[in-house]
Amino acid sequence: MIKASEKASKVLIRDFGEIEKLQVSKKGPLDFVTNSDLKAEKIIIDELKKARPNYSIISEENGIEKNKDENNIWIIDPIDGTINFLHGLPHFAISIALKSNNEIVSGLIFDPIKNEMFFAEKENGAFFNNQRIRVSKKNDINNCLFVTGGKIRQELDLPYRKSGCAALDMAYVAAGRYDGYFQHDLNIWDIAAGIILVKEAGGLLNEIDLSINKNIKIIASSADINTKLLKKLTNF
Helix, strand or coil: CHHHHHHHHHHHHHHHHHHHHHHCCCCCCHHHHHHHHHHHHHHHHHHHHHHCCCEEEEECCCEEECCCEEEEEEEEEEEECHHHHHCCCCCCEEEEEEEECCEEEEEEEEECCCCEEEEEECCCEEEECCEECCCCCCCCHHHCCEEECCCCCCCCCCCEEECCCHHHHHHHHHCCCCCEEEEEEECHHHHHHHHHHHHHCCEEECCCCCCCCCCEEEEEEECCCHHHHHHHCCCC
């Protein structure tokens, strides 16, 4: 997973460097970014297949690929935060997770521009650039900072941000940068790696049906603030 993400990141870093030039062109960068997505995804899939040729795959661009081993499935998002990428905002990530027997057992989220890698394996902890990470220990909700995305369905009496990258939102919760994250209508590839990261960093998540690929709701936070956050999100 690390090797695959690092190899794909070279393409994304190079292409991201071209985005500013494309912003002023009549055609715009949309087709260019779609092409970047496809190139990065192909590199990731090729690298993972070298290591585990029989594993099945769910990916944003390629869809579902059933192989001999349907119990082990790679879940891939080559650019989470595509709109940020499209506008030249350096806040996007590669996300790769492994689902084994309907459980996420490892996950990696790599921010190529900041060279920040978040990684977790079941019962082995969560790490940021090889340093162990834990969720926030704050328990006063007024001192917390939360993050969300998409449409807000209720007035929120919470300090929050919108970053435009679900994968990094979850990685940041795992690392204690944000105290919690909540969002509707997500795809499995947006959050699969983040699920194991938050869990292994000591955080809590709502129950998520991993057999569904779309319209997923997520609420993730530290254990200390979870009850207070849920009270604030009564109509979420």
